[in-house]
Amino acid sequence: MTPPDRDPEMEQALAESAHALFGGTKPSQPDQGALDVLRALGNAGFIGLGIAEDAGGSGGSARLAGLVAEVAGAHAAAIVYVPQLLAAHAAAGAGDRELTESLVAGTVPAAIFFDDGAGNALPSPTALDDAEKVFVQHNRYPRRLAASVLSRRDDGTWLGPDWHDLRLEGDTASAVEAAAEWRDGLALSHGISAMAIIGLAQGLLDRTTVYVNARVQFGAPIGSFQAIKHALADVYIDIVHTRALVLGALDALDGDDPDAAHLLSLAKVAADGTADRPRRCLQAMGGIGFTWESDVHRYLKQALRLRQWPLPHLTLRASVRPTSLAANR
Amino acid sequence: MIFYIRYYAQVPVLKTVDDHSFRAEARAALETAATEVGWVASAALGAGDGYDRPRRRQLDRLLGQRGWAAVAWPAQYGGRGEPLRRHAIVAEEFSRLGVATPYNRVAMGIVAPALLHHGSSEQKALHLPAMLTCDEIWCQGFSEPGAGSDLASLRTSAHVENGEWRVNGQKVWTTLGAEADYCFLLARTGDGAKHRGISALLVPMHQPGVLIRPIKQINGEEDFCEVWFEDARAPLDAVVGEVNSGWAVTMSALSYERSLHLLQRQFRFRKLVDELRAATDWTSAGAAAEDLLVDSEIAGLALAYAMDDQIDTLDRGDAGGVEANASKVLWSESYRRVAELGADLSAAGYTPSPAEWVNECYSSLATSIYAGTNEIQRNIIAERGLGLPR
Numbered sequence: 001m002t003p004p005d006r007d008p009e010m011e012q013a014l015a016e017s018a019h020a021l022f023g024g025t026k027p028s029q030p031d032q033g034a035l036d037v038l039r040a041l042g043n044a045g046f047i048g049l050g051i052a053e054d055a056g057g058s059g060g061s062a063r064l065a066g067l068v069a070e071v072a073g074a075h076a077a078a079i080v081y082v083p084q085l086l087a088a089h090a091a092a093g094a095g096d097r098e099l100t101e102s103l104v105a106g107t108v109p110a111a112i113f114f115d116d117g118a119g120n121a122l123p124s125p126t127a128l129d130d131a132e133k134v135f136v137q138h139n140r141y142p143r144r145l146a147a148s149v150l151s152r153r154d155d156g157t158w159l160g161p162d163w164h165d166l167r168l169e170g171d172t173a174s175a176v177e178a179a180a181e182w183r184d185g186l187a188l189s190h191g192i193s194a195m196a197i198i199g200l201a202q203g204l205l206d207r208t209t210v211y212v213n214a215r216v217q218f219g220a221p222i223g224s225f226q227a228i229k230h231a232l233a234d235v236y237i238d239i240v241h242t243r244a245l246v247l248g249a250l251d252a253l254d255g256d257d258p259d260a261a262h263l264l265s266l267a268k269v270a271a272d273g274t275a276d277r278p279r280r281c282l283q284a285m286g287g288i289g290f291t292w293e294s295d296v297h298r299y300l301k302q303a304l305r306l307r308q309w310p311l312p313h314l315t316l317r318a319s320v321r322p323t324s325l326a327a328n329r
Numbered sequence: 330m331i332f333y334i335r336y337y338a339q340v341p342v343l344k345t346v347d348d349h350s351f352r353a354e355a356r357a358a359l360e361t362a363a364t365e366v367g368w369v370a371s372a373a374l375g376a377g378d379g380y381d382r383p384r385r386r387q388l389d390r391l392l393g394q395r396g397w398a399a400v401a402w403p404a405q406y407g408g409r410g411e412p413l414r415r416h417a418i419v420a421e422e423f424s425r426l427g428v429a430t431p432y433n434r435v436a437m438g439i440v441a442p443a444l445l446h447h448g449s450s451e452q453k454a455l456h457l458p459a460m461l462t463c464d465e466i467w468c469q470g471f472s473e474p475g476a477g478s479d480l481a482s483l484r485t486s487a488h489v490e491n492g493e494w495r496v497n498g499q500k501v502w503t504t505l506g507a508e509a510d511y512c513f514l515l516a517r518t519g520d521g522a523k524h525r526g527i528s529a530l531l532v533p534m535h536q537p538g539v540l541i542r543p544i545k546q547i548n549g550e551e552d553f554c555e556v557w558f559e560d561a562r563a564p565l566d567a568v569v570g571e572v573n574s575g576w577a578v579t580m581s582a583l584s585y586e587r588s589l590h591l592l593q594r595q596f597r598f599r600k601l602v603d604e605l606r607a608a609t610d611w612t613s614a615g616a617a618a619e620d621l622l623v624d625s626e627i628a629g630l631a632l633a634y635a636m637d638d639q640i641d642t643l644d645r646g647d648a649g650g651v652e653a654n655a656s657k658v659l660w661s662e663s664y665r666r667v668a669e670l671g672a673d674l675s676a677a678g679y680t681p682s683p684a685e686w687v688n689e690c691y692s693s694l695a696t697s698i699y700a701g702t703n704e705i706q707r708n709i710i711a712e713r714g715l716g717l718p719r
Contacts, residue, residue, distance in 0.1 A: 209715045224718040226704075229711035236710055237655040241631035248634035263630070270627045321619035322611040 011067055018046065018068045022075035035109060037080050042106025046081070047088050050188070055092045056100035061254040062188055063247060066195035070243075073199020074206070076298045078306065082196050086189050087112045090135045093185060099133070108132050114186065114310040187253055187261040189310040194246045194264075194271030197306050198239055201277040204299040205235050208281040211288075228284050235277045242270045265320050272316070275307035348418065355397065355419045362391045363426055370427025378430055379550050386463050389432040393461035399437065402445065406457035412644045417592055417637075424596035431593075435504055436460040436467035438590035440513040443529065443582035447570040452531065456511070468534070470500040470514035470556060471579070478705050480515075481523045481576065485558065487516035487530055494563040496532055499555065502699070506554030507543045509534045514558075519573040529575035531567040538562065548691040581648075583701065588643060588653045590700075591660060592636050598664050599629040601689070605671050609680040618679070621670045628663035632656055651714035654706040661696035661703060668693040 021044055022037075041047050049065035051057020065085055072081035087110035088103040102108040110133040209232065212223030222228050249263035257263075278300040282289035289296040307313050318324060362368075366387040371380045392398045393407060401416040402408025409415075423429075431437040441460055444453055459465035476483040485498025496516055503512070512532045519526030534541070538561035543551040570578045602625045611619055635656055642649040671686035680686075697703040711717045 205715075209717065213717060221718050223711075226708065229715075229717055230704070230707040232715055232717070233655075233658075233707035233710040236651075236714055237658050240652055240655050241628075241635045241659055244635035244638055245627070245631040248630070248637075266623070266627050266630060269623065270631060317620060317623070318616070320623050321616065322606065322609075322622065323619060326611075 006063075011064070014064060015067055015071055017044065018071035019074070021046075022072055022077045034080050035106075037077065038084055038106035038109055040106070041081060041084070042104060047084050047106055048100075048104035049085070051089060051092045051100065051104065055095075056097045056104055057088070057092060058104065061250075062191060063250045063254055065188075066191055066247065066250045069192045069195040070199035070202070073196040073201075073302070074203035076200065076203060076295065076302060078196035078200060078302050082192055082306070083112050084110055085192060086185070087133065087135050089188060090185060103133070110135060112189075114189065184253060184261070186310060187264045190264040190268035190316075191246060191250045191253060193306045193309055194242070194268045194274075195250075197271040197275045197303050198243050198246065200299045200303040200306070201235065201239050201274050201281075204278045204281045204296065205232065205239065207295065208232065208284050211285055215286075222284075231280050231284055235280050238274055238277055242267070242274045245270055262320070262325075265316060269313075269317055269320060272307045272313045275303040278303050348415070351415055352418050352422065355400075355422045356425070358395060358397050359392065359419075359422050359426055362388055362395070362397075366391060368426065378434070378552070380427075382432065385428065386432045388426075388428070390462045390464075393463065398431065398461050399441070402441070402457065402461075406445075406453060407461040413589065413640050414644055416589065417640050420589075420593045421596055424593065424600060429593060429597040430590070433460055433463050433466055434590070435469050435509075435513070436465065439469055439582045439585070440467045440511075442585035443513065443569055443578050446581055447529075447578045449566070451566065452569065456531070465510045466505060466508050467511050467513060468503045468506045468509035468554075468556075470503055470512045470516075470532070470558075472502045473499055474501055478702055481527070483515055483517065483527065485514070485516045487514075487518050487528065487563070489565065493565055494530060494532075494567060496530065496538070496558040496561040496563060499557050501544075501555050503541075503554045503556045504552055506534075506541050506556050507551070512539075512556070513569075515575050515579060518575075521573060524576045526573050527575040527579075528572050529569040529578045530563050531569065532558070532561060532563045536561060547694070548688055584648065584653065588636075588639055588649070591653065591657055592640070594664075594696075595629075595632050595636060595656070595660050598660060598667070599633065601664075601671075602626055602629050602667055605667065605674070605680060608682075609674055611679075614674060614677075614679045618670065618674060621666070625663060625667040625670065628659060628666075632660055632663070635659075651710045654701075654709050654714075657700060658697075658703045658706050658710075661693075664696055665690070665693040 021040055038047075045058040046065075046068045048056070048058030049060040049068060050062045051059075053059045069078065069082055069085065072078045084103065084106065088100055090112060091100040091103055099108070103110055112135040209223065212228050212232070213221050215222050223232075246264075246267040249260065249267040252260035252263050278296065282296050282300060285294070285296060288294050291297075311319075366384050368381070368384045368388045389398055396404075396407060396409050397419060399407065399416070400409040400411040400419055401413050402410075404410050437460065441457060444456060448456075456465060460467065470485070471480060471483075473483050473485060483498075485496065485500065487494045487496045489495075496514065498516065500506075500512075500514070503509075506512075510533070512534055514530045514532045515527055516530055517526055518528040532539075534556075538559045540557040540559070542555045544553055544555060545551050546553070569575070602622070606622060606626070609618075609622075611622075635652065639649060639652050639656070642652075668686060668689040671680065672683070672690050674680040675683035675686045701709075712719055
């Protein structure tokens with residue numbers, strides 16, 4: 001039950017090295033260059049975080065993986081790191097060491113889907129064109145989750161545009177290369193996705209504060225106006241608390257706390273609200289924030305996609321209502 | 330059908346996993362004292378500062394005498410020299426007894442921290458033990474009719490005459506003014522620029538030059554007062570820190586107030602959310618109400634984890650950034666929302682105590698105003714935290 005001891009200095013060093021890596025890439029066009037980024041992430045050991053070394057990972061904790069996801073978000077590179085990390089966890093959970101190692105190394109790009117049990121399998125926010133492996137996590141039974149691995153079809157497509165096909169039954173087992181229990185998959189995905197959203201919000205807040213300090217209207221930097229100050233202060237207030245909650249929930253997961261999955265669901269609901277924060281930053285930037293050439297839309301779009309992933313926001317919200325919890329006890 | 334799901338209470342929010350024995354010791358000490366003075370937590374919804382004050386004073390006195398009222402203070406003043414993390418554990422145990430804040434809350438939350446950091450050894454020895462046992466009740470004289478958010482524009486003045494301080498001016502929103510023995514008062518003592526030339530004085534309240542008028546609030550309580558000082562006297566050595574350095578003294582005290590004082594308020598907020606969850610028929614309340622409850626639970630957890638981080642920061646001897654300002658805003662606004670939810674649910678008959686929830690709504694409105702309005706907090710966050718221009 002006791003979370004592992006934290007090492008703030010090591011966490012700081014990890015974050016700095018992640019900043020150097022993501023900051024040195026040009027993820028502004030994620031479809032190009034994503035493979036290079038993946039390999040760099042693999043070389044740095046970031047993709048294997050939270051996976052035991054004897055299972056093909058880099059060791060460490062879910063918390064550390066979350067901290068790297070946050071930095072990925074801050075550089076608008078969440079869509080490269082998050083799916084690969086979770087796919088590696090799924091492969092490790094499925095006990096496929098060879099596949100785990102290739103995913104951890106970043107040499108085999110992957111996508112991951114979550115079946116919400118109602119026929120909706122949501123693709124991870126990654127560029128599917130790059131993926132060589134697609135993982136599906138079934139969530140039809142609240143406490144029994146399984147990871148499946150699909151291979152690309154001969155014609156180069158996956159399973160067609162109707163993702164309902166991904167509801168694997170016995171007769172589609174030929175598509176399954178490996179399947180096993182992956183108990184923490186959904187909970188971990190909530191935490192990692194949430195940290196990426198927080199990073200996206202913080203990264204855009206940082207850029208916005210630079211802008212409002214420089215942009216002059218009515219003879220003064222617009223950041224001196226209380227309407228702007230208070231809007232951005234609210235973004236900060238939201239980030240600092242949501243971040244504390246998500247990290248606390250990831251610590252609970254690392255400590256095998258039985259409440260961890262529920263805490264991570266709540267933390268993801270909170271982060272989904274944080275996904276709306278880039279909108280406030282866009283508003284503070286005014287017209288320039290609405291252009292394709294500014295970076296704002298990349299942060300906004302990634303955050304809004306992660307808001308619906310691994311589960312649609314409304315599905316997740318419904319699952320944590322008092323009546324839902326009572327029904328699932 | 331009434332649900333009572335315990336998951337929430339089980340979440341170990343304070344990192345006390347390796348500190349069970351201290352918590353058990355604190356809990357036993359508090360429960361013993363509560364039994365001795367006949368303190369019974371209110372059966373009514375999250376009783377506030379006004380509930381059974383005579384017994385609460387006895388309870389605090391007893392626990393002060395036994396070293397449990399301020400464990401983070403040095404032992405020589407009645408504490409135990411413990412880290413703030415253990416102070417937080419005791420605060421959490423107080424909240425289990427239905428005690429949201431210390432009886433002598435201005436003394437414990439603002440004045441004592443100022444004295445501990447800036448007071449002379451004589452001031453500490455004279456006042457700290459007496460605060461701990463509620464033998465000295467304190468109020469704070471900060472705001473004035475013309476100096477609210479712009480506190481540094483205060484005009485109450487003090488000058489030395491015949492070897493003592495003479496104070497003249499008017500204070501307002503003086504919490505506990507009507508029963509206080511002393512006032513921690515800010516007065517202009519020099520000609521320096523706005524923030525300079527202010528001193529923090531320890532002024533006795535029971536003297537002819539002090540006039541007090543309680544102010545009735547919208548919730549019916551008379552918690553704070555207007556106070557007039559007309560040539561009121563204070564000894565020459567009643568200045569905290571250097572003369573004309575009162576602004577810095579006060580800012581450090583207020584920052585402490587935001588951190589640890591808020592910690593206890595936040596425990597009470599979580600308790601209120603827990604009570605609402607436990608007492609409500611959620612099968613009838615509807616999804617909209619359920620979502621609002623979940624939002625309150627999330628706010629409670631997020632505050633607890635964030636304040637937990639802040640305690641770590643303070644225990645490392647770091648004053649921290651603007652995190653405590655952020656928590657003050659989130660706490661006060663979340664508290665208002667859960668009170669409104671309780672009022673809505675109780676009006677519709679899904680949860681009991683409609684009158685108490687309505688009163689809770691009224692009380693909640695003070696929280697975004699006191700201890701620095703939320704607007705001022707947002708300015709501080711933007712300027713000191715985000716680096717936006719003043």
